[in-house]
Amino acid sequence: MVIYNVTCNMASHLEEEWLEWIREHIAHVLGTGLFKDAKLTRVLVEEQDGSSTFSIQYKAISRETLETYYSNHAEALRKAGLDKWGNNVLSFRTELDVLDEYTVHTNLN
Template identity: 75%
Template sequence: MVIYNVTSNMAQSLEKEWLEWTREHIAQVLGTGLFMDARLTRVMVEEQDGSSTFSIQYKASSREALELYYEKHAPALRQEAIKKFGDRVLSFRTELDMIDEYRVTGNMN
C-alpha cells in the first residue's frame, strides 16, 4: 500500500476558499478510481508568519496505481490548482510506503 501525501501551506486568509476548493478536488482525485480513500488534516504547527498548513493523504493499493494516477490524471488536476491559486499556495508531495497499519479493537475504557 502506498500513501500519496500532499502538504499545502497558505496565508490564513485563504484557508476557507482553499478548503472549499480542496474538498471538491479530493472528490475528483478519488473519482479516478486509483485511490481507496483520502484524509484531509490540518498540520498542527504554529507558523511564525501565521500561515496555515494542511495535509491530504490518499491511499493507493499499489505503486502501479499511483504511477497510473501520475500519468493519466495528475497533470490536469495540478494545473487546476495552479490556475485557481497560483503561487498563493505552496504544495509539496511525498510518497509513503505503508509497512504496517494498526487499529484499536474493542472498548478503550
C-alpha cells in the same frame, strides 16, 4: 500500500475558500478510481508567519495505480490548482510506503 501525501501552505485568510475548493478537488482525485480513500488534515504547527498548513493523504490501491495516476491524471489536476491559486498556495508531494497498520479495538460497553 502507498500513501500519496500532498502538503499545502497558504496565508490564513485563504483557508476557508481553499478548504471549500480542496474538498471538491479531493473528490476529483478519488473519482479517478485509483485510490482507496483520502484524509484531509490540518498540520498542527504554529507557523511564524501565521500561515495555515494542511495535508491530504490519498491511499493508493497499489504502486501501479499510483503510477497510472501520475501518467494519466496528475498533470491536469495539479494544473487546476495552479490555475486557481497560483503561488498563493505552496504544495509539495511525498510518497509514503506503509510498512504496517495497527488498529486498537475497544469494547465500549
